[in-house]
Amino acid sequence: MEFKDYYAVLGVSESAKPEEIKKAYRRLARKYHPDVSKEEDADAKFRELGEAYEVLKDPEKRAEYDELRKYGAKPDGSFEPPPGWHSGSGFAGGGYTDSDARQFSDFFEEIFGGGRSGGFTAGSGQRGFQRDRSMRGEDVHARLALFLEEAFHGCEKQISFTVHEPDPDGRIVSRQKTLKVKIPPGMREGQHIRLKGQGGPGIGSAEPGDLFIEVELAPHPHFTVEGRDIVIVVPIAPWEAALGATVTVPTVGASAKVKVPKGSGGGRKLRLKGKGLPGKQPGDQIVVLQIAVPEKHSAEAETLYEQLAEAEKDFNPRSKLAV
């Protein structure tokens, strides 16, 4: 078991006054709240903060923790409580807490939990469980990242998540549940899928909860997505831009031929109807033209450009800039 330094978690000193602890917690809670922060490990960090604050805000628990902290971690950083350790602060006895105590670490469990068999603590947001009552299973909310190709064509994805259910003795235990889900073609970023009855099992005769999946799209090297439309930047040669051309452009489905109109400038947008994300109203693919120039021209080409410059000398590409 790893020793948790709650003072370090909150970034306060051992001698910090309760107000300092509260202030540090509030500041960090705002920063790392999983609904606010985009940091990779915000979720874990926030839980750690809640756990640290749970202990340090309570003078009794804090005193117990300080005692243990003196006793200290082993050189390898692992920790075992002293023999016969028993928390007197009574968290295990169904003490009420603002935080969801099921999320706390093994370290916390060991010190203040009074053993895992202690049963269920009334964390807010979790309805208390009573054996002789039936209760609808919990809903599970998950996110699922798809590659654009997967979202476009539809795919089969494996999803794992944790559900809570009573064991034969009526204790709440967690179980890993794995589902293979067939995702239909044309899912968009932020779209929600509901899988009825695939969440946590119901208790007694009650129905199971549902699984809700929010779709995310992973960035693609060539395509970007705007709603249902798929955007791609396509380079063309100056002579293709000037003379017009038919060019082959990739689409997520396959590839398509696009007619570049004569005299197209860089940034011009061409729309391929219905080549965006599929659906009842399929999106379009939008081709953004970009003029590409070879890194080095041949002497012959340079001569031709010089002739071109002479022939087109009245053209001022910067006329809009008034220079």
Added chain:
Amino acid sequence: MSNPDHTLTVVVSDEDGSTFTLREICERGDCHAEFVIKLVDYGIISPRQEVAEARQWQFDVAALSRLRKALRLQRDLKINLPGLAMSLELLDEVEQMRRELARLNQQLRQLR
């Protein structure tokens, strides 16, 4: 503590189609109807069709997910309703801008 995995293939048929009544959304969010009504009053969540009669409200999954977010923010950061309304709006805006920025950055890279 955890039983062996089991794999079950599920076909998604219900894209964005689900709606919840006020009662159902309260049950799923584990909160009181008054709270949801207040969130609607503050424009934090809205039923699919704006009707005066709360009993006729139908919420979509996005509203449920927003309700849950509001509940978490309220519980964890002790934010009151006007604060919640503003936080959620700003968070939406930030999210939108992050996406837009990511998209524009990606297009810029493609232009190089």
